[in-house]
Every structure is written in C-alpha cells, then in structure tokens.
Amino acid sequence: xxxMIVDDSNIIRSRIARVCLQAPLHGLEIIGLxxxxxxxxxxCVRKVPDLVTMDLTMPGMNGLECxxxxxxLAPNLRILVVSALSDxxxxxxALKRGAHGFLHKPFTDARLASALLELxxxxxxxxxxxxxx
Amino acid sequence: xxxxxxxxxxxxxxxxTHYFEQLTREPATIRAAYLANGASPHFDYTGLITVSGRYRxxxxxxxxxxxxxxxxxxxxxxxxxxxxLLDAVGEIANxxxxxxxxxxxxxxxxxxxxxxxxxxxxxKSAVCARPFAIQLAWSKHDAVVVVDLALxx
Numbered sequence: 610x611x612x613m614i615v616d617d618s619n620i621i622r623s624r625i626a627r628v629c630l631q632a633p634l635h636g637l638e639i640i641g642l643x644x645x646x647x648x649x650x651x652x653c654v655r656k657v658p659d660l661v662t663m664d665l666t667m668p669g670m671n672g673l674e675c676x677x678x679x680x681x682l683a684p685n686l687r688i689l690v691v692s693a694l695s696d697x698x699x700x701x702x703a704l705k706r707g708a709h710g711f712l713h714k715p716f717t718d719a720r721l722a723s724a725l726l727e728l729x730x731x732x733x734x735x736x737x738x739x740x741x742x
Numbered sequence: 743x744x745x746x747x748x749x750x751x752x753x754x755x756x757x758x759t760h761y762f763e764q765l766t767r768e769p770a771t772i773r774a775a776y777l778a779n780g781a782s783p784h785f786d787y788t789g790l791i792t793v794s795g796r797y798r799x800x801x802x803x804x805x806x807x808x809x810x811x812x813x814x815x816x817x818x819x820x821x822x823x824x825x826x827l828l829d830a831v832g833e834i835a836n837x838x839x840x841x842x843x844x845x846x847x848x849x850x851x852x853x854x855x856x857x858x859x860x861x862x863x864x865x866k867s868a869v870c871a872r873p874f875a876i877q878l879a880w881s882k883h884d885a886v887v888v889v890d891l892a893l894x895x
Contacts (some may be wrong), residue, residue, distance in 0.1 A: 669775025696847040715764040
C-alpha cells in the first residue's frame, strides 16, 4: 500500500516515516511527503496514495480543506488525521469530510502503528462514506 | 492579569505535563506557575502560537538547544541540526496549545507555529501586563510555557 505523509513539521514527517519502516508496517511504501495541503494535492495528482496521514494546523491549505480536496481527486483514499487539535468538534468535522480515523498528538510510535494498521485492514466497503462533503 | 480562570490556566499545565508523559520516559516537573512581571521569560528557542477567536494573544513554549536535542534523541531523530531544533520547538508549542482545545474548543483558534532563535521580538506585543508563566524541568533541562491571552473585543 502507498502512503503520503502530510504535516508541516519535518520531525513529525520523519518520525511517521521511521515508524512505517518497522516490522508491522513494512509493507507500506511512502510515495510522498507534503508540508501543507497544497503540496499534498500536487503529490496526489501525480501519484495517488492508498493512505494519508494528515495534520490539520498547517500554513496555506489546512488539513480539513485538504481532506475534501484529496477525496475529490481520489474518493477511495483512507485518511488518518494526526493532529494536536483535541476538541470533539474538530474530530467530527474531519470525519464528516471523509477522514477515517483521528490520532491525537502527542502520540507514541505504538499508537501510530496501531492506527495505521487498523486503516490498512479496513474493508474496502467501509471507505466510501455517505456523509462526505 | 489574565482573563483566564484558575481552572483554565490549569488546563495549560495539564497539557504541558501530558506532552512529556506521553512522549518521554521522564515526566516533566512543574517548578512554578505564576503571573510574570516585566520581561517575558524565554530561552534560546521559542515556538509561538498566535491565538484568535474568543481569545486573542499567544501561547509560547521556550527552551534551550540542549533540551531540544535531548527531545529529538527521545524520538530517535538522527538530525539534530538547527532547522530541526526550530521545528521541534514549534511542534511542541503547537501540540500544547492544540491539546487545550479539548477544553476551549473553537474559542481558541490557533495558528501554525512561528519559531524564533534568540530574543523573541514578537512577544513584545503581549496582550496581558502579566502573562501566566509555567516553568518546568524535564531531564535536567529547563523550559517555560507562557500563556498570554485576553478575551477578544
């Protein structure tokens, strides 16, 4: 499966990439790194990933806007939001836009791996949601 | 004085301790929490989050380069050069401020972090005469979180 990592923090992008090299996730191929929503859309136009980790607070196009933009390009994308924004309304908004999961920062490597494995194992039928905008 | 209640200020203390509990093998110790007088406390590296919405002002996290290098080592990050020290201090500020939204919700609209090496000029436009400062120690390193927020309007 192909993964794109979207986060304005270099150390978070690197950390997620390192976790993906470890045993339970080594089947994941990282096809793109993006620092904001605009870069993520550009990556997605060139090579469509299967999974995306998505930060929300980013300069330029933010994560919520980016979820909608990416799903318009590739409706079967599975998106895991990885964000420090820990209010319920933001999580609901992300899910309404079509994200499949939400992992709060700060996260441990084990939690990230578990969340990504869950997303990888999710049956295809659960991907397309009726409440997407 | 801050427009935040004691309970709301404790939310920030909780966010700080939660960050270090989750990510490192050593919890942070809160050394002092007080209303700062005079110059805002800071160290060599500062990550600053601008706040808008119901509140206006900023929240910043500031610490030394040694502390950031130690934190990057905890994350197994091999690149501990200047660029990543700034990235780390911004990400910590973003995480602490973002986590307080569990309590504040969208009343606390937060920006992407601005990172500063040296004296943080931006902080001179502070909104409170006496912002709330949380001094902490983690793994022999000192740091501070400053909450400088007032009700908008």
